[in-house]
Amino acid sequence: MPSLAPTLLSKCTVFPDQTSTLGNLKLSVSDLPMLSCHYIQKGCLFTQPNLPLHALISQLKTALSRTLSLFPPLAGRLVTDSHGYVYIACNDAGVDFIHANATALRICDLLSPLDVHESFKEFFAFDRKVSYTGHSSPILAVQITELADGIFIGCAVNHAVTDGTSFWNFFNTFAHLCRGATNSPRNVPDFRRDSILISDAVLRLPPGGPQVTFDAAAPLRERIFSFSREAIQTLKAKANNWRLAENENNAGELMKKQSNDEHAKGNRILENWFKVKPLSVTETTEISSFQSVCALLWRAVTRARKLASSKTTTFRMAVNCRHRIEPKLERYYFGNAIQSVPTYASAGDVLSRDLGWCAEQLNKSVKAHDEAMVRRFVEDWEGNPRCFPLGNPDGASITMGSSPRFPMYDNNFGWGRPLAVRSGQANKFDGKISAFPGRDGSGTVDLExxxxxxxxxxLHSDSEFIKYATSHL
Structure with missing residues (x-):
């Protein structure tokens, strides 16, 4: 697929329209591991705004300047003190603003191929830039790319400074102010650094900083698969019905065992307990729609990789810790507040068991990630400070990032909602999956x-997977 590289028209630095009053913000145990990751690259595709080009660019710069005053860390730089602690200096150093032209491309050109169009990777600045370089480079870059019949707004932001929750709060605030809203955004970021995620442990880094832990040049195919609301509901029902049947079978086996043992103590109490309170899905943590979709993907990718049945597979999911600790972090706490939760199973079990069994394993891992587990993760990192090892070194891993709960389509710069959400080349490797909400807002999900x-x-010819998933065309 040929790539039509955009032409650079202009580049400048945009500064906050108000002086920051924030001091240095210490990176947390969720921020520091991301210093070896690429900058996040996410953006939105829009139809052509009904504005002269010069007016559009001026409006976007003004809105960005106002947004940076609400998000001072994004206009700062990373600093490391003499003790090795890394901070965000909210020093109003500014961000890059880039205007590029790609009018040889139309929206239909970008959205029609089966594989994600190669040109999307050209719509972002800081290509494969490692987050540690935020010591000398801007923490944020915004690129506006003109198309023949639309525009793409792409943001590249330091992953040691933001996670997905923080990123989309910034992006939507940017849109809110761009469309001329006079009221202040409701989702005001919280910059406090007083939680268990703030540690005295020091991350020791090699001279020049860390590098990514995967081969960024390995050949990959990238496609977006969509799951309709109906397909997701069917998967969820299948997963939860499996659990209900499994629970009933287990209860029946236990009751049978107890009834055959006339000397068993408490037999009558146990029988009455099952009659009054049978095991049911409603009395456990229900397997979610997203866990059901993940289970389908886990099975299909494992089958497509043709792994030996004894091979251990890993499915990693990023979980938001904001609500999992006490006292809870604010919903819009600014920074990384995520932990990567692994679920392990042999390839043989993943493929020989039911989809519901796979979903159950994922459900158990997420359910178990309570405050005690968050603290255990923190303590483990403090005992061995290290960067996050992104990648798939054993050929049997899947890493799920982003979230269908992120408000990716809840932004309107003044000319309508996005047509599509796309990413750049950042942090991409075999087995990396990103979850997006569907554009229609009805509960659909897209997987990159x-x-x-x-x-x-x-995978594309896997009968179980394609029964529920639709390729983007």
Missing amino acids: VLLSPQTMEA
């Missing part, structure tokens, strides 16, 4: 899937 070419072809 990165796999080796041979695995992608096998």
Whole structure:
């Protein structure tokens, strides 16, 4: 697929329209591991605004300047003190603003191929820039790319400074102010640094900083698969019905065992307990829609990779810790407040068991990630401070990032909602999946899937997977 690289028209620095009053913000145990990751690259595709070009660019710069005053860390730089602690200096150093032209491309050109169009990777600044370089580079860059019949607004932001929750709060605030809203945004970011995520542990880094832990040049295929609301509901019902049947079978086996043992103590009490309070889905943590979709993907990718049955597979999911600790972090706490939760199972179990069994394993891992587990993760990192090892070194891992709960389409710069959400080349490797909400807002989900070419072809012809998933065309 040929790439039509945009032409750079202008580049400048945009500063906050008000002086920051924030001091240095210490990076947390969730921020520091991201210093070896690429900058986040996410953006939105829009139809052509009904504005002269010069007016559009001026309006976007003004809105960005106002937004930076609400998000001072994004206009700052990273600093490391003499003790090795890393901070965000909210020093109003500014962000990059880039205007580029790609009018040889139309919206239909970008959205029609089966694989994600190669040109999207050209719509972002800071290509494969490692977050540690935020010591000398801007923490944020915004690129506006003109198309023949639309525009793309792409943001690249330091991953040691923001997670997805913080990023989309910034992006939507940017849109809110751009469309001329006079009222202050409701989702005001919280910059406090007084939680268990703030630690005295020091991350020791090699001279020049860390590097990414995967081969960024490995050949990959990238496709977006959509799941309708009906398909997701069917998967969820299948997963939860499996659990209900499994619970009933277990209860029946236990009651049978107890009834056959006339000397068993408490037999009558146990029987009455099951009659009054049978095991049911409603009395456990219900398997979610998203966990059901993830289970389907886990099975299909494992099958497509043709792994030995004894091979251990890993499914990693990023979980938001804001509500999992006490006292809870504010909903719009600014920074990384995520932990990567792994679920392990042999390839044989993933493929021989029911989809509901796979969903159950994912459900158990997420359910178990309570405050005690968050603290355990923190203590483990403090005992061995390290950067996050992104990648798929054993060829049997899947890493799920982003979230269908993020308000990716809840932004309107003044000319309508986005047509699509896309990402750049950042942090992409075999088995990296990103979850997006569907554009229609009805509960649909899109998965951005990165796999080796041979695995992608096998996935695309997997009968169980394609029964529920639709390729973007």
